[in-house]
Amino acid sequence: MGNNGRMENGYPAVVAASVTVARPRLMNAVAFWSLLFLSTAAGNVLAHGMRAWRDAQPFAALGTSIEEFSSALSTLALLVVLHAATRRWPLHADTWRRRIGFYLLGGIAWWLLHVSMMVLLRKLAFALVGQHYTYGDWPAQWFYEFFKDVQTYSLLVIAVHAAAWFGRRRQGEAHLLAEPDDGPPIEPVERPQHFLVRKLGKEFLVATADVEYAQAAGNYVNLRVRGHDYPLRITMAALEQRLDPAMFLRTHRSWLIHRGQLRSIEPLDGGEALLHMVDGARVPCSRRQLPTLRQALAGA
Template identity: 85%
Template sequence: MTGMENGTPAALPVPVAESPRRGLAAAFWSLLFLGTAAGNVLAQWMRALRDAQPFPAAATSIEEFSSALASLGLLVLLHAGARRWPLHADTWRRRIGIYVLGGVAWWLLHVSGMVLLRKLAFALAGQHYTYGDWPTQWFYEFFKDVQTYSLLVIAVHAAAWFGRQRQGEAHLLAPPDEGPPVEPVERPQHFLVRKLGKEFLVATADVEYAQAAGNYVNLRVRGHDYPLRITMAVLEQRLDPAVFLRPHRSWLINRDQLRSIQPLDGGEALLHMADGASVPCSRRQLPLLRQALGGAAG
């Protein structure tokens, strides 16, 4: 079982279901921030028109859109931080300090970014831009930025929570309160999935592969990812080693879903799965994988 040709290392695959959602999220946040900036420009123009005052359209547009663009750039970091340090009922006390420091970092980076954009835009127009006095102007922005940052943290985590509810979260079956378990709990044949208030069972044999994601492992089942709160090492112990192989420290695969192995320069490989995904295989694990497959990959 081997690939058709050698290739160069590819980026780690992203589950198919995530790409459209990320594209929609990026479009939503871009429309929100840029639309708000355009609305602020329009409001200031209408105020100037009402008061019969001159309206510096270019300067106002630069100031509003520079702030929006700086916020959009920082929002990427906020999303990454939310994935790395998610807030849950049992973790928020330990991680709240990280988000407090993140609020200070947001303020400093947002002001620095928008001022830099403004200076560049005004310089291109042959003008000079002065932001204002350090303590007064910067701390004026501090209170606005803290409010914006707090609302974004809530929104990002609320969206992540809703996404988990819609997509579903997997749980290991627990021993029953009374009577013997219907299957060995130490090596379950099913996972319990909770989705939008309903519960159903997913057969372990239907798991195509699993990827570590922070404190979770994402189980891939028929085009859907079900986050399971467990470490990859513990999950590996719970699954049947005759069925599930570990080609990489962050991945487990169902051998029945493996279609081909593509060797790469450096001794690594890409494993092509039945659903079209490509899973990395480390140089150390490749010989063990081939041995587990019975030496069929030559």
């Protein structure tokens, strides 16, 4: 496509912009989980080989490798879906009761999909080397795998949520300033000049004027401040009402920017645009919001 409607990594530019901020953390997560599961598969193959050597038994290295790595690759593929689901429907103190049924059904879906993908990969791999693969009889073999898969699924759900919790604790989580128990508030709560950020057990104030842009993420809005994202539990619409419209502009249903952090506007085919921010990020601007953005900037 031309420059105005170019494709980036297989996605339209306006879609690619929406993952610009999250990409480094996503790549780190992919690298970590890939290393964990693939190294575990390699370790299992080695353990099978050492056991066969100890017992003076023949060792089918190729078949064992196919079985272990097919299971690891299937788990990695499903982990991508699980990670997206936990971000979209996280378990919190006020949400877990109505979402726990969804996660229980997810365990059954994980089992069926994992076994199906694993068997398909094994059949393909064995066929490539001129052999035939038989998984096992139903229902014994499938339910044997069921207990293993549910255990793996449960541990991964806990691990993904724990990693998200620790990440928020490490980087900080923003809160709107609340009304004080006694005396008048330091500033108008409806139009806060600061956000309260909790980070590793400490609290400090982040000036609203320092927020460069914000992106909706499930039940949260991530506030971007000096290279860090501070999740704020609020909807984008509610946040927009709290911020000064002379300073902050809505560019997309999931994005809001500080007008002082906007460096340039790049029009795209279809009427959308990419907004290039001072820190190098690219924020999407929808076709509906672009005229409003230009009018607000012209008025300035």
